[in-house]
Amino acid sequence: MAVQKRSLLVAGTAAALAVSLFPPAAAGAAQPVRQTAQTDQTGRPVHPDWRAAWTASMHHPFAGFGTPNWSPAGFADQTLRQVVRVGVGGSSTRVRLSNRFGDRPIRVTGATVGRAGVGAAVQPGSLRPLTFHRSASVTIPAGAEIVSDAASLSTRALDSLAVTLYFADATGPATLHENANATAYRASGDRRSVTGAGAFDQTSQSWYFLTGVETTGRPARDNGVVVAFGDSITDGYGTTPDADNRYPDELAERLSTGRRPLSVVNAGIGGNKLLADSTCFGAAGVSRFDRDVLDQPGVRAVVVLAGVNDIIGGGYPDFGCGSSGVVSAEQLIDGHRRLIRTARARGVRIVGATMLPIKGGVGDDTPTNEDGVPGREAVRDAVNQWIRTSGEYDAVADLDRALADPEDRDALRPAYDSGDHLHPNDAGAAAIAAIVAPLVGGNGPCPDRSESLRG
Incomplete structure (x- = not known):
């Protein structure tokens, strides 16, 4: 069962050339602000320059x-x-x-x-x-x-x-x-x-x-922090070990220089679900978001790439890491909304990424199951469409469309496939970083609100 369990370490992700950026969406959405009084997990004050x-x-x-x-x-x-x-x-x-x-x-x-x-x-x-x-x-x-x-x-x-x-x-x-x-x-x-x-x-x-690991003193005190949040694709499964080729690493290389240098840190956990806890794959994304993202000193923005494990892992027996039920698109959308509300309350810019294709990987790729209930692919499509069109995220990286095979939009593009039809390889991770960079304040076209990512 090890292969099956490992293959559940998925995360929504994709990459190539397409970028879907919606205007800093909702009127009244909170502007990112400089954090002041904050405590770390031990209750000690976090110095504003760390x-x-x-x-x-x-x-x-x-x-x-x-x-x-x-x-x-x-x-x-x-x-x-x-x-x-x-x-x-x-x-x-x-x-x-x-x-x-x-x-x-x-x-x-x-x-x-x-x-x-x-x-x-x-x-x-x-x-x-x-x-x-x-x-x-x-x-x-x-x-x-x-x-x-x-x-x-x-x-x-x-x-x-x-x-x-x-x-x-x-x-x-x-x-x-x-x-x-x-x-x-x-x-x-x-x-x-x-x-x-x-x-x-x-x-x-x-x-x-x-x-x-945290730094202070110049140039650290002039840098804001971008947190990449998600599961195994954010975590880097499928990229070359010891090469720092995970998509957040590639993003860090793009954002570490130029007129608005930013630090990028990786809060991905392989196998992590947005809505369900696991003894192997961490607390649910909605539960760990504060600790792993918003409590990072200097955080200014977060990129959310989550939900695929809930879809492909729901309804299976417990293999020793916990189990969760089949999820609906409405449940996953509610989970995303919880993250958005929490980030906005802390003045942190939040970017949503659509989930990558899953055809040929783990689970049911058909639109409905034998009972006529919407299947895994239908749920993924519905959640991705909401991420694209709702305007609730501050910006959207449409990784699904960018990473899809032009010959089969439900499948991962072969050039970006690590071999399991779920996780991007090094080239796919680099392409994801190219899409995300301008949405969080990289060196290139940038939404106005990203200016406030700098501390």
């Missing part, structure tokens, strides 16, 4: 699919090194760690951050200790997150950083992001200050505990 530079949305520990996954057992007398690419630079750096889905307090014995070298290596001279309330170690209660003190590590947009955590004591099950599409490294013993790669002889394709 900006999200990288993020991963966390979920419950589970064994994962196909590659070594360390979350069920966790870590004990082991060092974990994770390499991430930041969307915005600055003069100081801090990290955010999560034990949100742990079953006990965990103690981080020590941590460092530095500029990444090749593989698990760190560039000599760049390693900096991380402290927490001025202490080298920190205990994170079950269900909590914590942010480090600022480290004097300067960065530039698109720099890769290595964040290293040492756990002397057993952590128990580890809060994780299963589909990192990037290599994490593990070594025995305390290797947090080692810059070489040799000791890190174990690898995984997931992220553990690390949920955010």
Whole structure:
């Protein structure tokens, strides 16, 4: 069943040449505003000059699919090194760690951050200790997150950083992001200050505990943040591992320079549904939206690409990750409206993306099922039409039409197909970024309201 379960890690997405931009729609829609007083997940004030530079949305520990996954057992007398690419630079750096889905307090014995070298290596001279309330170690209660003190590590947009955590004591099950599409490294013993790669002889394709990297100081304080929100297409499934070719990465490359540089962070979770929780694929999109999007420091805009997993995954038995019922177009539209209302209440620009074609992938592609009830394709079409024409989103990226095969509009264009007829490959991800960039304030034609994305 692993192949079937993995193939449910879908997200609406597409790309090519077509852009469908509706005017900053509704009269009376809230204008994005500069955030002021805000607290993070620990209740500590967020400094207005801190900006999200990288993020991963966390979920419950589970064994994962196909590659070594360390979350069920966790870590004990082991060092974990994770390499991430930041969307915005600055003069100081801090990290955010999560034990949100742990079953006990965990103690981080020590941590460092530095500029990444090749593989698990760190560039000599760049390693900096991380402290927490001025202490080298920190205990994170079950269900909590914590942010480090600022480290004097300067960065530039698109720099890769290595964040290293040492756990002397057993952590128990580890809060994780299963589909990192990037290599994490593990070594025995305390290797947090080692810059070489040799000791890190174990690898995984997931992220553990690390949920955010933030920067401050110029240029970070001049950058707004765009959050890409969705499921596996946003998460990057189907793109080349360790290549930073996910669509949010491609978008970051487009938005990190020019007259309005922006940081782009990725809040996708493979398999995530808009309306239903899962013990493997995270809380429902409508539930996690505040935490994973609106609580990001410096957020100015969000791109929503969600709903396909609800459609193709609804009504199946529980394979061990939870189950959900068949959904209607009206239910999904109501979920999208909840996101729109929530974003507008916080002054955040919200861009809707239509769901990509699913023909030949998982599920029923027919207009109706055997009982005459609208089938998966009919629901997808109805929701996409609402996203295109309702005017409720501030702007629309019509990825469905852009990524469709010209010979069969219900199927994914072969040039963009990663091979499963659901997830775009590297070329598809790049095309998505080209469509989304001008809608959130990129270097090119831009809606007037995107001017306020800059902090």
